[in-house]
Amino acid sequence: MSGRAILGALDLSLFKGETVALTGPSGVGKTTLLRTIAGLENSHSGTITTPPNTAMVFQEPTLLKWRSLADNLMIPLKISQEKAEHTLASVGLAGRGADFPTQLSLGQQRRLSLARAFAADPDLMLLDEPFVSLDDALADEMMGLFESLQAGSDIATLIVTHSEREAKRLASRVLVLSGSPAVLRP
Numbered sequence: 760m761s762g763r764a765i766l767g768a769l770d771l772s773l774f775k776g777e778t779v780a781l782t783g784p785s786g787v788g789k790t791t792l793l794r795t796i797a798g799l800e801n802s803h804s805g806t807i808t809t810p811p812n813t814a815m816v817f818q819e820p821t822l823l824k825w826r827s828l829a830d831n832l833m834i835p836l837k838i839s840q841e842k843a844e845h846t847l848a849s850v851g852l853a854g855r856g857a858d859f860p861t862q863l864s865l866g867q868q869r870r871l872s873l874a875r876a877f878a879a880d881p882d883l884m885l886l887d888e889p890f891v892s893l894d895d896a897l898a899d900e901m902m903g904l905f906e907s908l909q910a911g912s913d914i915a916t917l918i919v920t921h922s923e924r925e926a927k928r929l930a931s932r933v934l935v936l937s938g939s940p941a942v943l944r945p
């Protein structure tokens with residue numbers, strides 16, 4: 760691809776079970792890095808090794824509006840109705856499988872998107888500012904949900920955040936992406 764390189768030479772390893780926060784100025788390339796790791800961008804050189812199952816959570820919920828809540832879980836994840844119901848119940852939506860995403864508040868949609876990513880049983884979870892533009896109380900609730908979904912798993916997690924509060928609460932390491940082309944520093 761022509762044009763300037765957004766990312767410079769990067770060396771990043773995540774251990775099983777650890778949560779790493781990725782921060783840095785707006786426009787530096789955090790989303791690009793996440794998308795590159797997820798295999799959604801391929802204009803890079805070098806080697807990226809990811810485990811078999813990677814899940815990505817975006818800022819905005821990515822539910823299919825024309826499908827029921829149960830379908831939103833069962834179709835992409837290929838899981839049973841029973842597991843779909845269990846996932847719905849885990850975010851306070853027990854018995855709502857036949858409803859549609861537009862019948863949920865934005866907060867409920869975001870919680871369901873998060874729970875869906877965990878229900879995919881990933882080895883690597885990539886989250887792009889999943890709690891941005893929520894008030895502190897709702898952000899705390901979402902972080903609590905994140906922690907309970909993550910508890911006991913050995914998922915490696917890379918979470919992009921602008922919030923020091925989020926990074927401190929959720930991550931054991933914080934990396935800063937800066938410069939142009941962008942490089943990582945601890």
Ligand SMILES: Nc1ncnc2c1ncn2[C@@H]1O[C@H](COP(=O)(O)OP(=O)(O)OP(=O)(O)O)[C@@H](O)[C@H]1O
Pocket residue numbers: 765783784785786787788789790791792
């Ligand atoms: N679809 C696109 N087409 C062209 N340039 C893009 C596109 N998406 C992003 N860019 C450019 O790539 C660079 C990195 O963008 P990216 O979204 O990765 O930054 P970011 O660090 O995630 O920013 P933010 O914190 O604001 O979300 C920016 O300079 C942006 O202008």
